[in-house]
Amino acid sequence: MAISVDTFFLNPDAQGTLQAQIQQMIAEGILSGRFHRGEKLPSSRKLAGHLGVSRITVTLAYTELLANDYLTSRGRSGYYVSENAPVPPTYTPPDRPLDRVDWARAISHRFTGGDTPQKPRNWSSFRYPFIYGQADPTLFDHANWRLCALRALGQKDFSSLTADYYDQDDPLLVEFIARHTLPRRGIAARPEEILITMGAQNALWLAAQVLLDDTRTAAVEDPCYHALRDVLVQSGCRLAPIRVDADGLPPESLPPDTDVVFSTPSHQSPTTATMPLARRRALLARASDLDALIVEDDYEFELSFLAAPSPALKSLDRDGRVIYVGSFSKSLCPGLRLGYMVGSEPFIRQARALRASVLRHPPGHIQRAAAYFLSLGHYDAQIRRMSRSLHERRKIIETAISEHGLTIAGSGVYGGSSLWMRAPDGTDSTALAMDLARDGVLIEPGTPFFSGPDRPTQFYRLGYSSIPAARIAPGIARIAQRL
Known part of the structure; x- marks a missing residue:
């Protein structure tokens, strides 16, 4: 170089x-x-x-x-x-002028302070990585993704690479989502009702910014996706955590002043609970009585290797009050940062304008490459391959857990890629995770998922999407030994 x-x-x-x-x-x-x-x-x-x-x-x-x-x-x-030059392993900037700004006074809005855990960047170097949400390179279709990416970079698709869409999206990707992805969830939508986002996280942020302010109340599951809670806190809204049970969010627990409900009915995060059809209808009825909106995060519905997924809440919606969020992060790879949001046109119009003012649009060539990968059938083939592998790993991990007497608190009705675990009362899962990491075992402490001052400490999550099948049983043995 x-x-x-x-x-x-x-x-x-x-x-x-x-x-x-x-x-x-x-x-x-x-x-x-x-x-x-x-x-x-x-x-x-x-x-x-x-x-x-x-x-x-x-x-x-x-x-x-x-x-x-x-x-x-x-x-x-x-x-x-020179090869003999004294070059350090990492770049260290030379001495710079002192920073004399009083940042405590200069910063008017703070976006840190939550306890969103940081996953180690070197997670793949751990021998037993029970880590959630990372891609397994052995399951990703590198060859066909490379071909689709090269095609998207070709002269025929020059505009998708170089054009400023401003507030619009790649029409091929939007068409595929409308004609193939959404119908699998029973959802019908026009292009004007679909917005491509930088993953589900970006979609949830857009929804919170458009729908909430300091006069409105957002109901959120407890425990919940901790990054979502951070987003809602940053919006300045009143937050109403609702403790979930074995069937997910109980509609009768929604406070009467609820304006927006954030829910993961098909695969509750992190407990993996699946909301039954009767409760889905009850949630829609309760939202109608409150004149509240529902933001449905429908992640991992593709990984349904145990049973067919339940109907999406959006597919049962007859009032237009459900905003649907989907993502390709778990089914393709998290680094792709592609998601989508489906809602009534007036809402999508505002979300589109907000997205345009912040980041314009997700990169056009990434959208076009994904559109090719999806439309040529490579995506469906990858989902089938992932489902077979996850099903195998699921059987191995459940057998190992049973043999060692560990307790599963939530396992998902139709599949997924993680288990919600419960350690004996009095266990500090954060300390347990730190102890296990020294033995090459990665687990996810459950405490950050909960709200409030008295958060349970005995829960933890085991992801099995990124750990080789042969290492699952020895890793579970190490967890059982520590407990």
Whole structure:
């Protein structure tokens, strides 16, 4: 890799000769880790022209660095950072001016302070990663995704790569969602009622921003997806946590001043509870009595390897009060950051305008590549492959849990990719997770999913989408041993 000449500049306040300044500038770039071993420096002619100095000055600086083994010369090819140069493993920026801003006073809105857990970036290096929501590279169709991505980057699709859609989306992707994805959930929608989002998280944020303010009340499941709770807190609304039971959110517990209900009826997060049809109808009736809206997060419905998924709440809606959120993050890969939102046209119009003011639209070439992957049948083939693998892992993990006497608190009616576990009373699952991590086992503590000051500590979540089948039983044995 060549080092760009634009990264070099002379400090007008520096002391010493120009040659010494150039020599020091290059040495500092190497010592800080900004320049890596084997990278090519600009030619002496190019660097001299860029800095406005004579070529002989740059040549003398290069020669001195060559003598000190910071640089090496490769015939007529030029100068490179030496393989023997003292380059640190990571880049450390040089000393910068002190930050004298009083940020406690300058910041008017705060978006941190929640306890959303941070998943370790090196999770794949753990031997027993019972981690939720990460892609298994052995199940992803790399070859066909690469072909679809190359096709989306071709001349025929030049506009999808380069055009500013402003507030619109790729028509091929919207059409596929309308004609193929939504009908599987019993939902009929026109393109004007569909909005592509940067994953489900972005869709939930848009819904909260459009529907809520400090005068309105949002009912949310307890426990719930902790990032959703952060979004609702940031909106400034009044928050009403509703403790879920084995069938999900109990409609009769909704307070009378509820304006918006956020629910995951098909696969409650994190307990995996599936709301029965009768309760879905009751929830719609209760929302109608309260004149409240419902935001339905319908994630993981594709991973239904145990039984057919229940009808989406949106498919039972006759009043237009349900806003449906879907995502390709769990079924394709989380890094894709593609989701979608379906609702009445007046709502989608406002959400579309808000999205346009924040990020315009998700990248056009990503939308087009996903549209090809979906429409050519690769997506359905991947879902079938994932379902078979998850079904196998599910049987292994349930057998191992039974053999070691662990307790499943929620397992999902039709499938999914995780189990909600309960440790003996008095167990601190956060401390348990830290202890297990030292033994190469990753689990997810359950406490951050709950609201309020007296949150249960004995729950934890086991994901089985990213751990090889052969490692599940030994990993469960280690968890049982710690407990």
